[in-house]
Amino acid sequence: MRIAIVGAGVAGLAAAYELELARQQGAAIDYDVYESSARVGGVLSSRMEDGTVLEHGPDSFLTEKPAAVALCRELGLEDQLLGSDDAQRRTFILVGRKLVPLPDGLMFLVPTRLLPTITTPLFDPLTKLRMGLEWFQRARPGGQDESVASLVRRHYGQVAVDRLADPLLSGIYGGDAEQLSAQSVLPAMVRLERDYGSLTRGMLAARRKQQAAARQSAGKPRHTLFTTLRGGLQQLVNALEARLDPQRLHLGARADLLSLDASGWRLRFQDHPTERMDAVILATPAWAAARLLREVHGPMSQELAGIPYSSSITVNLLFDEQQIPPLPPGFGFLVPAVEGRAMLACTFVHRKFPGRTAAGRAVLRCFAGGMRGESMMEESDDAIVQRMRADLQEILGITHAPLLAEVRRWPRSMAQYSVGHAERIERIRRYTAALPRLHLAGNAYDGIGISDCIRLGRGAAEALLQAGVRSE
Ligand SMILES: Cc1cc2nc3c(=O)[nH]c(=O)nc-3n(C[C@H](O)[C@H](O)[C@H](O)COP(=O)(O)OP(=O)(O)OC[C@H]3O[C@@H](n4cnc5c(N)ncnc54)[C@H](O)[C@@H]3O)c2cc1C
Numbered sequence: 001m002r003i004a005i006v007g008a009g010v011a012g013l014a015a016a017y018e019l020e021l022a023r024q025q026g027a028a029i030d031y032d033v034y035e036s037s038a039r040v041g042g043v044l045s046s047r048m049e050d051g052t053v054l055e056h057g058p059d060s061f062l063t064e065k066p067a068a069v070a071l072c073r074e075l076g077l078e079d080q081l082l083g084s085d086d087a088q089r090r091t092f093i094l095v096g097r098k099l100v101p102l103p104d105g106l107m108f109l110v111p112t113r114l115l116p117t118i119t120t121p122l123f124d125p126l127t128k129l130r131m132g133l134e135w136f137q138r139a140r141p142g143g144q145d146e147s148v149a150s151l152v153r154r155h156y157g158q159v160a161v162d163r164l165a166d167p168l169l170s171g172i173y174g175g176d177a178e179q180l181s182a183q184s185v186l187p188a189m190v191r192l193e194r195d196y197g198s199l200t201r202g203m204l205a206a207r208r209k210q211q212a213a214a215r216q217s218a219g220k221p222r223h224t225l226f227t228t229l230r231g232g233l234q235q236l237v238n239a240l241e242a243r244l245d246p247q248r249l250h251l252g253a254r255a256d257l258l259s260l261d262a263s264g265w266r267l268r269f270q271d272h273p274t275e276r277m278d279a280v281i282l283a284t285p286a287w288a289a290a291r292l293l294r295e296v297h298g299p300m301s302q303e304l305a306g307i308p309y310s311s312s313i314t315v316n317l318l319f320d321e322q323q324i325p326p327l328p329p330g331f332g333f334l335v336p337a338v339e340g341r342a343m344l345a346c347t348f349v350h351r352k353f354p355g356r357t358a359a360g361r362a363v364l365r366c367f368a369g370g371m372r373g374e375s376m377m378e379e380s381d382d383a384i385v386q387r388m389r390a391d392l393q394e395i396l397g398i399t400h401a402p403l404l405a406e407v408r409r410w411p412r413s414m415a416q417y418s419v420g421h422a423e424r425i426e427r428i429r430r431y432t433a434a435l436p437r438l439h440l441a442g443n444a445y446d447g448i449g450i451s452d453c454i455r456l457g458r459g460a461a462e463a464l465l466q467a468g469v470r471s472e
Contacts, residue, residue: 009042014457046232083224
């Protein structure tokens with residue numbers, strides 16, 4: 001069976017790794033990976049600068065989703081795994097020019113402790129009252145999908161949307177709470193509402209269950225929230241690449257069109273001869289998969305093209321720690337859209353993962369772009385750095401120039417799970433199942449994080465291998 005993997009981001013690389021393992025164990029398969037850019041890894045990219053890791057894309061994976069840590073272990077990177085310093089885990093929200101800590105007891109978007117909620121300057125008195133009264137909200141049958149903003153507004157009011165939902169979600173998805181789907185982005189909250197009515201009551205009940213489970217597993221090591229690699233996430237990309245046969249990796253190969261006939265798939269490229277394949281894994285962004293499938297399946301192509309994407313900009317600023325004022329105690333801060341700034345968020349990298357920054361240095365990693373800053377993608381690096389520095393001066397009082405500033409743009413890289421996403425994915429699944437040996441993987445479908453993409457990439461390869469075995 002000849003298999004093409006199109007796209008060598010982490011999803012495509014994970015699929016290729018799974019196929020390579022099977023090939024080495026004797027599976028009768030042949031695979032090739034086609035990547036349009038000059039390097040593999042997609043948005044995963046980092047480099048070392050004088051003992052300091054500079055992450056250009058993601059900086060870590062959520063520890064509770066196991067696929068990424070498991071893959072790192074398989075690849076021999078176990079001793080490189082590094083947990084976040086959760087003792088310092090505190091996130092601030094910008095209000096005016098002040099950084100206000102998220103109140104204690106806030107479980108994602110749900111306030112669960114009375115005193116910190118009453119005393120925080122993050123919310124006005126009316127919102128606080130509303131947060132208290134939310135306790136009495138009644139259970140509600142599961143209904144139609146709605147936006148995250150609408151769900152949060154119904155429970156806690158508009159200020160909670162502006163000061164919590166919007167900045168937290170634009171931090172994770174580069175997205176807009178008014179557009180993102182509650183069902184796809186906050187499925188646990190939708191379930192809590194269905195079962196308890198009040199999110200606060202539901203969350204407290206869930207926490208009691210978690211605590212009981214934790215007591216049972218007492219003695220087992222506690223996990224940190226985030227895990228990364230000591231030398232940067234490029235280590236994962238390098239380790240995956242090293243496991244693949246270089247002859248099968250085709251860089252600068254932009255796939256242009258897929259077609260299907262009785263003998264199988266044909267994959268046409270811009271600057272590469274057309275290839276015949278028995279099976280295809282499309283691990284590109286959905287908008288690129290839509291283009292590739294335009295002649296094979298119009299309705300599926302349209303559904304894929306309908307998945308919105310946002311662009312992302314990261315700006316790594318390396319400082320001499322002596323030259324900047326003391327930073328507030330935490331991992332960094334988020335900037336609500338209502339503040340009208342260019343910056344979406346800023347991570348204090350040396351705090352989140354100590355040991356990845358050289359002694360005496362501080363790295364502030366700023367995020368811009370997202371659904372609200374698409375036009376910034378066109379600005380020069382200098383202009384973007386100036387904007388970030390202006391914001392940092394006002395917010396943190398940093399006037400010194402950084403020792404180094406590095407800007408990376410990731411155009412149309414973050415899929416947005418907008419209202420109705422789950423139904424759209426169901427339709428896409430039905431269309432895919434009707435086509436022979438075609439699989440989709442990547443951040444557009446069932447999870448945006450690195451672990452999700454690894455799970456989907458490996459899952460696509462496994463599904464093909466199983467189907468291949470059955471048909472032999
Ligand atoms: C700035 C940023 C920060 C993030 N932070 C985190 C984080 O901290 N933790 C976390 O878990 N997740 C994070 N994410 C999300 C996560 O990194 C991504 O969702 C995930 O890496 C996407 O992997 P992918 O393989 O699906 O897509 P991509 O990495 O986008 O790879 C797709 C590949 O397909 C190629 N391609 C496209 N079209 C074609 C074509 N026609 N022919 C051939 N090749 C093609 C592209 O060149 C690219 O290499 C972040 C994302 C960004 C952008």
